[in-house]
Amino acid sequence: MAKTLAFERSVNVDTEQVTLKLFKVSRGYSLERRIIEKDEASAVQVLLISKLEEFDVFANADPYKSQIAPFYNEIRRKLTDDGLCNNR
Amino acid sequence: MESTQSEASVLKYFDQIISAQDESDVAHCVRAIVSTLGAESYVFVSMNPAESPESRASHRFLIGCRPEWCQLYNANKWFMTDPFLDYSVSNTEPIFGSQVEVTTQGQKDMLTSAHEHGFRSGFVVPVHASDKGRIGVLYLGSDKTEAEGEKIFSASRMYFRALAVELLDWSIRVAKREIMESRSITGKDLQVVSYLKDGFTAEDIAREMDVSVQTIYGNYKKIKDKVGASHISEVVKFAEVNGLLV
Numbered sequence: 079m080a081k082t083l084a085f086e087r088s089v090n091v092d093t094e095q096v097t098l099k100l101f102k103v104s105r106g107y108s109l110e111r112r113i114i115e116k117d118e119a120s121a122v123q124v125l126l127i128s129k130l131e132e133f134d135v136f137a138n139a140d141p142y143k144s145q146i147a148p149f150y151n152e153i154r155r156k157l158t159d160d161g162l163c164n165n166r
Numbered sequence: 167m168e169s170t171q172s173e174a175s176v177l178k179y180f181d182q183i184i185s186a187q188d189e190s191d192v193a194h195c196v197r198a199i200v201s202t203l204g205a206e207s208y209v210f211v212s213m214n215p216a217e218s219p220e221s222r223a224s225h226r227f228l229i230g231c232r233p234e235w236c237q238l239y240n241a242n243k244w245f246m247t248d249p250f251l252d253y254s255v256s257n258t259e260p261i262f263g264s265q266v267e268v269t270t271q272g273q274k275d276m277l278t279s280a281h282e283h284g285f286r287s288g289f290v291v292p293v294h295a296s297d298k299g300r301i302g303v304l305y306l307g308s309d310k311t312e313a314e315g316e317k318i319f320s321a322s323r324m325y326f327r328a329l330a331v332e333l334l335d336w337s338i339r340v341a342k343r344e345i346m347e348s349r350s351i352t353g354k355d356l357q358v359v360s361y362l363k364d365g366f367t368a369e370d371i372a373r374e375m376d377v378s379v380q381t382i383y384g385n386y387k388k389i390k391d392k393v394g395a396s397h398i399s400e401v402v403k404f405a406e407v408n409g410l411l412v
Contacts, residue, residue, distance in 0.1 A: 079329075103188045118222045123227045124227060126190050126193040135232070136237060140237055141240075
């Protein structure tokens with residue numbers, strides 16, 4: 079299957095832009111967390127999610143969790159709606 | 167590696183990386199290879215120091231370790247001072263975690279945290295692409311002691327180096343494909359740009375491609391529109407920066 083975008087949201091925090099993108103991929107879901115700095119340097123973390131627990135650990139460790147908690151909540155809802163659970 | 171069966175299994179996963187549909191396929195194969203070879207965690211970082219607003223991210227991390235470690239690493243911006251990344255910019259020889267020279271408190275903090283998050287022993291494999299500036303770094307980790315872990319890494323050094331090369335090649339292919347798709351750039355467009363890069367005039371290109379000069383000027387306009395450039399020389403620059411002509 080082709081990689082398809084299931085969710086995308088961005089927010090500016092101080093001088094940085096934080097973007098979360100959720101993709102449906104051949105083996106579950108892929109979460110991209112992109113930080114773009116003021117000088118346009120960027121860092122993208124790519125987390126493959128096969129269990130909800132992996133997503134929860136990643137989300138809970140996010141230093142911007144308080145600013146982007148609604149995004150993580152929405153993504154989590156999508157994952158659970160799709161039947162993703164901790165023992166999969 | 168302990169058996170011929172394990173070796174066959176590793177080689178099978180290498181083949182699958184080449185035909186992987188997306189990063190989940192790649193991550194699945196890397197996880198299988200890394201586990202078979204005795205490591206427990208990995209992170210693959212692709213870097214493009216020649217960053218521009220139009221190009222790929224300066225650091226892209228494929229996470230195969232405890233997710234919280236990657237958040238800590240980014241939150242502390244350790245990629246700015248990571249001694250392994252510094253080493254990788256100008257070296258291609260793999261290095262054990264115990265071999266790296268640590269000079270700052272930030273670097274010490276990073277290593278302490280790494281030890282606590284699945285990288286008690288580590289092996290770092292730099293890889294460089296043929297086009298200037300693109301670098302990959304494969305971090306491998308284990309909760310075993312440095313002596314035990316490094317013995318395991320050393321035994322499979324050849325496979326880990328091959329894995330780093332495949333991952334960098336894959337990331338370059340994906341980056342090129344995504345840019346071409348997002349801007350509807352075709353193979354024919356790149357052929358024209360490639361001729362331009364080699365110093366061909368519109369007349370030369372028309373002759374090579376067996377079309378009229380007017381057709382080539384038409385191609386110039388279409389490509390400029392796709393890239394958002396005002397001059398065709400900017401298109402050549404765009405293609406070079408983004409590795410489209412490799």
